[in-house]
Amino acid sequence: MYPELLNHVKRYVQLTADEEELLCSKMELLTVKKKTLILEPGKMCKGNYFVLSGCVRQYIITSKLTEQVTQFALESWWIADQESLLNKQPSNYYIQALEDCDILLLTEANRVILFEQVPKMESYFRIMMQKSFVAVQRRVGFMLNMNDEERYRYFAGLYPGFVQRVPQYMLASFLGFTPQFMSRIRAKKV
Amino acid sequence: MYPELLNHVKRYVQLTADEEELLCSKMELLTVKKKTLILEPGKMCKGNYFVLSGCVRQYIITSKLTEQVTQFALESWWIADQESLLNKQPSNYYIQALEDCDILLLTEANRVILFEQVPKMESYFRIMMQKSFVAVQRRVGFMLNMNDEERYRYFAGLYPGFVQRVPQYMLASFLGFTPQFMSRIRAKKV
DNA sequence: CGCGACGTTGATTTGCCTCAACGATTGTGG
């Protein structure tokens, strides 16, 4: 049983004890060391990953051959390449552990079975996707309406601890500017 | 019965004749004139809208008091303020008809009933949300990795007819630059 | 017909990038 997972699920749908057990039985536990790649370009994304402990990033190599961080995932966050899962095609992304991590994997095959046996889990995933969609849309809004400094300060205010937790150049990449520029912002006002 | 809607749904899940009828019975048909506001800030988003004919935009008034277009929806596209729906809170967005439109509304109340009576519709909406999420994530990728001219040409190539269909300043806003800049791009090469 | 909304074009400004060099910190093999 994975209480972190169950607590998260139970915030959105109610499960019986049996269903809880069934859900946890479908999850595969991965224990990975820092810098391990959980997903690589060219490979199929195996399913949805739920971070129990640690911290993970998703990134892509751009046409200019630079790393572009597209997402982070902390404890109790889901992460996956939905494009690979949806279209059943090889991924273009990397997913990498930034710390030693415990991660649960719900494979696509298990997901399908789970949805049949526990339809409430499909509701849960619908809500998760809806929340993810809202989050990315807000991110687009920030990118369009704030300049780089405003965006950094807003993000740093939103996730105060997080800014210290990952290398600055990854955060800069995620926020859409250069590490140099970020360094200048931080030098300005303490 | 609304064949456009059914054709779209049937691309993702299979419905019986009864279920098709049930689905259509839950939809409310709106016929609106150009420039009509379907959603306004301060009001609750009533549900999910499916565009039968015409064209619609979603936008927000930014802190700098300018319009920022966040989304367009053409025939057979869904549109809604998912943030308002998810959190049951008043919207911050406008949704406006850019042409005379026929639009179907699935109210939140009807959606809940529909999902109970036809669980396959929850699958369908889960997949729609997943696709929407992937689409916005790709948009973020384009914003981070292409300059404004590349992004315009890419978009114009992707939806050739669409570029003519909406006012240029709305498209410029959606793509994240100024109408003046867009005009210069188009002047460059024909 | 006249007004307002939309598109174009030019001149200037600016926010951020690029390139480059230099510290600080981490980690790794001898």
Added chain:
DNA sequence: CCACAATCGTTGAGGCAAATCAACGTCGCG
């Protein structure tokens, strides 16, 4: 455990892409 390399962060100088400001042309609609 130390030495050295690699990685990461900082700082400065110069350059460029796109914004802003402003004026003018044009189209569509009441």
